[in-house]
Amino acid sequence: xxxxxxxxxxAYIVEHQDQFYRLAYSYVRSREDALDAVQNAVCRALxxxxxxxxxxxxxxxxxxxxxxxxxxxxxxxxxxPLESGQERETAYEEKGFEASDDLNSSISRLDGxxxxxxxxxxxxxxxxxxxxxxxxxxxxxxxxxLYRGLRQLKVYVQEVDV
Numbered sequence: 001x002x003x004x005x006x007x008x009x010x011a012y013i014v015e016h017q018d019q020f021y022r023l024a025y026s027y028v029r030s031r032e033d034a035l036d037a038v039q040n041a042v043c044r045a046l047x048x049x050x051x052x053x054x055x056x057x058x059x060x061x062x063x064x065x066x067x068x069x070x071x072x073x074x075x076x077x078x079x080x081p082l083e084s085g086q087e088r089e090t091a092y093e094e095k096g097f098e099a100s101d102d103l104n105s106s107i108s109r110l111d112g113x114x115x116x117x118x119x120x121x122x123x124x125x126x127x128x129x130x131x132x133x134x135x136x137x138x139x140x141x142x143x144x145x146l147y148r149g150l151r152q153l154k155v156y157v158q159e160v161d162v
Contacts, residue, residue: 009049012058013042019124026119027070028077029104037073041066060133063126067116067134106156114149117142118138 013020017043020041025034045065054060107115108136109154128146 005049009045023124024070026123028073033073041069060130064134095133102160106153110149114145117146118149
């Protein structure tokens with residue numbers, strides 16, 4: 001049973017690796033950090049695949065691990081700022097990830113949970129129920145944060161257009 005779950009997790013990761021990279025990149029905005037986040041999430045998932053009780057929850061389980069790894073990398077980046085003389089690398093745009101800089105900067109202005117909800121809903125096209133499971137928030141809370149965040153985004157985007 002344990003080996004079959006390991007194989008199922010590994011197959012799922014290989015099949016959806018581009019989506020995972022895209023999600024991590026939307027958080028960290030750096031190619032190397034996104035690859036690190038995905039790699040760390042894969043290692044963590046493969047180490048703990050035996051603790052996954054419901055095989056149908058594989059998708060939400062792995063997305064939760066990936067979101068947490070991406071957020072941890074951002075937290076570590078802020079905890080250990082660059083030394084003087086070092087520069088942060090310029091953003092690398094991956095083909096197939098066509099989100100505009102204005103939209104990304106507007107999303108970054110939202111609170112952390114709302115950013116996660118909007119990225120999972122529109123970049124990863126997950127259902128609200130799946131987002132609720134990933135974020136461990138009530139479904140109605142996810143809906144409220146999504147629509148409140150969309151209203152805020154509308155205001156931010158209108159500020160940029162003016």
